[in-house]
Amino acid sequence: MTQEIDSSTEKYLRGKYAVVGVGETGYTRGSGVTTRVLGTRAVRAAVQDAGLDMSQVDGMLSYSFNDSTPSPVIAGDLGMRLNFHMDVYGGGSSIEALVGIAIGVIEAGMCKTVVIYRAMNGFSQVRIGGTGRGGRSALSGDGLFTRGIGLMSAGQMFCHTFMRHMYDYGTKPEQVASVKSIHSEHASNNPKAFYQNRVSVEDVLSSRMIVKPLHLLDCCVETDNGTAIVVTRTDRAKDCRHVPAVIQSVVGRCMKPRSDMHYQSGPISTVAGHYAKELLWPNAGVGPEDIDATGSYDAFTFTTMLQLEDYGFCKKGEGGDYVSSGIMRLGGERPNNTSGGHLCEGYTHGINMVIENVRQLRHDIDDSCPRDADGVVQHTFDYSEGGCRQIKNVELTANLGWGTPGMGSAMVMARGA
């Protein structure tokens, strides 16, 4: 840790806001319904999970690549009269940024409680990676630098950063592949996960090549789903159903120099987390060593590794050792993406990793563990296949959201009272 941490006073609204509700549809391929239905279901589920009436939520935020249904429609369907709403363009790294915006608008007195959702038919309608979205229109000037050279998908855009990390630091394919293997172990204990089968490092390395250095199993799944969370002031959270996940700090869409042209200024094997951590940890009053569980965005195996490294969970260049050491496995010192994340559970542009950590902090993960007569889950902490995925005594989590190598967001949450 290079920066000085001041944990003596409440800083930048530290602890003043919380995530009090989470909601999700199933993670499927072929939802058979519109994004309007997915958004409606996710928002309703999140508000009900919070123990609130629809009329008690007066703010709404969403994000999309124009592949969703905007919030006035969702609110109208659910009979919610909003005092504030906004629909933002963007995908990965949006959720943590929007939590910050929600805090800001509540603090400004514009509304009292905000629900944030992402609804997408990411497999059956607009596929982020697969179809060559917009591939048939004429090439513009900027397009000649991308589509004109066959550079369009996320994997094709990020490969220079991934490859250069291997060159700069000797990172090995089998180290990075262990991210998928470990997340698949977690997913095998998640009845909601789209892929629940466990895969080995060998399975990853023997899957077909997409764009070097990415094999098929280094890339995340594409799914259809609606997901939502509810943010409000911590002092209002006492009226809600669950233990709140109290927000300690947020960073939103923090950028490297030259942003979209980040590869012009180096080192390109360093990602936006390098800058974001200088806000995240001092504002939270904790450091990476204090974190019990991480949710590091796994659009690719590499993105998880690069972020954990640049947020300081290990020394620069040692990300390959970190992700293959067993630390981030359930039962390890600091599990990552206990739901299976984007690689296995489903692709949501980041929300499901926040939902997972909120449930971890409640000590109420939705695994297959038995419930007692009062309906309270009795976690076994047996992490073998099909078993428990609740982390013991988890108090503090970090979500690390990825947009591009040049852009990222992050959030620290703590178990509330």
Add this chain to the structure above:
Amino acid sequence: MGMPVLIDDLDQDNQSFYRFCGQNELRVQECRACHLKRLPPTSACPFCSSEEMEWSLVEGKGVVYSYGEVHHAIQGAFKPHLPYHLLLVELDEQKDVPKPYDGLRLQGNLAEADGGLAKVETIKRVGIGTRVKVVFKRLGGELAMPLWTIDEDSVQPENPWRYPIE
């Protein structure tokens, strides 16, 4: 590749860049205020924000800074050419300026000397550290785009770094 090109008349920065390529010249914007060159074409200088610039000729030689090797094409036009290389080329000019690790970098395909996309045996010779030079692929009309070919006249590294699994 069968994809139509339509550069907006208002997009003078990109128009100029690709027109110079059409004249077999790789020119980059150079700021008249701080004299730093930049890539790709932008509307102002990323180092001092000035709009005043001129188009400065560069040699068109450099080194492969990083690469990706595409085996699964998502654009139909590229499927017949698999595998193909996405290169990030660092030009010889302005390396580590204004700061360490900064450079003039261009993304482009690996090509044969005649400008066609590289054959598999050529791809296997190229990795991080390979010296390359620009070739121009005609886009019809007055425009061309820059691709990169192995610079056979240059001293090459003995073993350019390649992804360890072939």
